[in-house]
Amino acid sequence: MNSLTATAVGKRYRARWAVRDCGFAIPEGKVVALVGPNGAGKSTLLRMAAGLSRPTTGELKVFGTPVQGRIHPDVAFLAQERPLYHDLTVRELVRLCAAMNDRWSTERVREVLGLQAGVDHNAKVGSLSGGGRTQVAIALALGRLPRLLLLDEPLADLDPLARDETLRIIMTEVADRGTTVVMSSHLLSDLHEVCDHILLIDEGRVQVDGDIQEVLARHRILVGPAAGESTVEGTLISATRTERQSTLLLREAEPAPRGWASTEPDLESLVMGYLRASRERRNSAQHK
Numbered sequence: 460m461n462s463l464t465a466t467a468v469g470k471r472y473r474a475r476w477a478v479r480d481c482g483f484a485i486p487e488g489k490v491v492a493l494v495g496p497n498g499a500g501k502s503t504l505l506r507m508a509a510g511l512s513r514p515t516t517g518e519l520k521v522f523g524t525p526v527q528g529r530i531h532p533d534v535a536f537l538a539q540e541r542p543l544y545h546d547l548t549v550r551e552l553v554r555l556c557a558a559m560n561d562r563w564s565t566e567r568v569r570e571v572l573g574l575q576a577g578v579d580h581n582a583k584v585g586s587l588s589g590g591g592r593t594q595v596a597i598a599l600a601l602g603r604l605p606r607l608l609l610l611d612e613p614l615a616d617l618d619p620l621a622r623d624e625t626l627r628i629i630m631t632e633v634a635d636r637g638t639t640v641v642m643s644s645h646l647l648s649d650l651h652e653v654c655d656h657i658l659l660i661d662e663g664r665v666q667v668d669g670d671i672q673e674v675l676a677r678h679r680i681l682v683g684p685a686a687g688e689s690t691v692e693g694t695l696i697s698a699t700r701t702e703r704q705s706t707l708l709l710r711e712a713e714p715a716p717r718g719w720a721s722t723e724p725d726l727e728s729l730v731m732g733y734l735r736a737s738r739e740r741r742n743s744a745q746h747k
């Protein structure tokens with residue numbers, strides 16, 4: 460079964476489309492890297508999937524049920540702004556969440572908080588660092604025992620050790636409970652470690668969607684003489700050039716011509732290539 464599907468989903472704020480004609484299906488149990496440049500529409504998409512904002516067009520479904528303006532019982536959402544009650548202690552907040560949620564495991568929250576070094580249960584939430592608040596928010600999200608976990612930039616304000624701990628917690632959740640995770644992030648090397656599916660959006664539209672290994676296998680990086688670019692065949696995504704040498708990211712490339720070296724990209728270079736293409740499109744649109 461698919462955990463999250465989008466059919467022709469769009470979201471318009473006044474005259475501007477933040478998300479446009481998005482369609483995808485995420486199979487259950489996947490760990491999805493939701494990537495794209497600043498302003499691509501990642502948070503907007505996650506908020507709609509969580510039921511916090513309604514699409515202007517189209518429909519999102521969670522485990523086959525249309526999302527209708529409220530959070531699905533099987534979903535937990537970590538919002539980018541981490542809205543927590545700052546005057547409560549961590550312990551009081553856990554108690555409040557236990558009272559507010561029908562399906563809930565305080566034991567699971569304690570277990571996760573126990574794995575995260577440095578979170579004091581008696582501290583006021585408002586006195587925690589940004590990273591500390593994120594860790595508490597992740598523990599609370601897991602306390603809902605979700606089948607679909609939506610995380611908006613969960614790693615952004617964590618130090619490297621806390622990032623590592625958080626990724627381990629997420630991976631254990633996936634292994635133990637088969638939870639589907641959709642995680643937006645700009646930290647590509649971290650994503651590569653844990654994600655098996657990529658959803659790359661730009662200007663509100665899906666550019667790449669699929670199993671990471673399959674997506675990588677459909678792309679090549681070709682390095683060769685700048686003067687010989689016209690001999691290369693395939694769909695050019697982006698290029699970096701020096702006077703003598705060109706480095707090209709291609710989709711569905713034909714075998715490399717003589718004098719060109721061809722390799723499969725890793726996740727980081729694939730996403731960087733698409734981000735570069737996005738920036739070039741924007742720059743040329745601005746200069747028209």
Ligand SMILES: Nc1ncnc2c1ncn2[C@@H]1O[C@H](COP(=O)(O)OP(=O)(O)OP(=O)(O)O)[C@@H](O)[C@H]1O
Pocket residue numbers: 472476477495496497498499500501502503504
């Ligand atoms: N409440 C809102 N009102 C008006 N415009 C909005 C609103 N929320 C988002 N937008 C616009 O929608 C577009 C997509 O924003 P969104 O926050 O979804 O992008 P993002 O991919 O999450 O970006 P980032 O990586 O910077 O967090 C942007 O142009 C943003 O300015």
